[in-house]
Every structure is written in structure tokens, then in C-alpha cells.
Amino acid sequence: MKSLTRLFLFFLCVYSVDTLKCYVCSATNNNEQCNQNSQDCNPPLDTCMATVDTMNDVTAIVKQCASRATCLGAQAGASVDNAGNGNKVYCCNSRLCNYSGAAGLSLSRWLLVLPTTVCLLMAILMHTD
Template identity: 55%
Template structure:
């Protein structure tokens, strides 16, 4: 019985060390305000999702634990117009990775544009 207890304790310890933790907030106006609360994400929530909505000079930031498919889908349909108004969604999956919504939004744009540039270059080389 002692061996079973030790094995169970080990499994619980390993699981808690590898758990994803995200910053969470409802509707903050700055990252500093939003990063005051952290949450351990429970399965099947495997992604930190950051949503930044901008309208005029007003910005609302929301951070939460999410499912990777849901976050990726939300990021794919989010958009911002030429005036900077709209919604941006970013996804990440490492410990407290959603610290800076602004930096990850910029990185996310490049991750979307880079594959399109590579595909365009490949097509031009074959024609």
C-alpha cells in the first residue's frame, strides 16, 4: 500500500509542476492591471488566450485559459481596421506566456504573414 501511495503522490506532484498557468482578467485597460491575477489552467484548457479590443482611444484587455482550437479559431477571425479599431486575439501555451498582450499581438501578425510570404516566393520561383 505504501508503494501505491508514493506513486500517486509522485504523479500528482509531476502534474502540478507541468500545469499551465496564465494571467487572467475580465476587462482591464492596461497589461499591468490585467496581470495582477494568475490561474492554473485545468484540462482541456491548454492555452493562454489574450483578447485586445480597441475602439477609438479605448482599449479593453481580457486574458483567460482556453482550449487551443477555440483560441486559434478566434485569432483567425479577429481583425483590426486601418484606424486600429477592432479585436486582436493571441494564443500561447507556456507558463505565464500572456504577460504582454501588445508584444504577442505583434509577433502573432508576423506569424500570420510569414507563411504567406513564403508561399508567394515559392510560386514565383516555379513560374
């Protein structure tokens, strides 16, 4: 039973670290609404992408899994004029890092480090039994 528990914890830890998960939404007008759904990204989709389009007082946010090349290409073509109209594209590649565009990068590190730390502690504790 003990080895079965260890095996389960190992697979749980590997899954939590290796699986990229991104917030996904289609043309919502606020970030809170956009962060209601997430999905696991399957290869070759290795990047979380967030696009914010603004035209006068109207904002549309789209979040999705994408390939790095697609996201960087969209980011290179993004632009905003002096009035704030246009689009911004944010690319990141850690678990749920696209929660609020570029600001998500600092939280995404914690979302990656926390499960890894917990898994290591559990492995140490299980190994000392």
C-alpha cells in the first residue's frame, strides 16, 4: 500500500509540474470573467497567450493556448496608438500565467514552485518512513 501511495504521489507531482494550463476565454470584456475557465495545453501548444483589444471604451480579451511561434508573431504585430486603441499580446509559458497579461509572470513562478516544493517535501517525508 505504501508503494502504491508513493507511485500515486509521483504521478501527481509530475502531472502538476509538466502540464501547461492556461486560462481560456473568447472576447470577454473583463479579466475576472475571462479567468473562469482554463484548459490543459497539448503539444505543440506550449504557450499561454492573452490578447487585449481596445477601441475607444470597448475592450475585448481573448486568452488561449498557442504555440510560442504563433504568440510571438502576434506580439510582434501588436500595436497601440496614442489614444490607447489597438491590441496588446502577452505570451508566457508557465501554469496559469495568463491571468492578467504581463503581470502574470511573477505569480506564475509561484504557481510552478509551490507544487514542486510540496512534492519534494512529500517525497522526503515518505522516504524517511
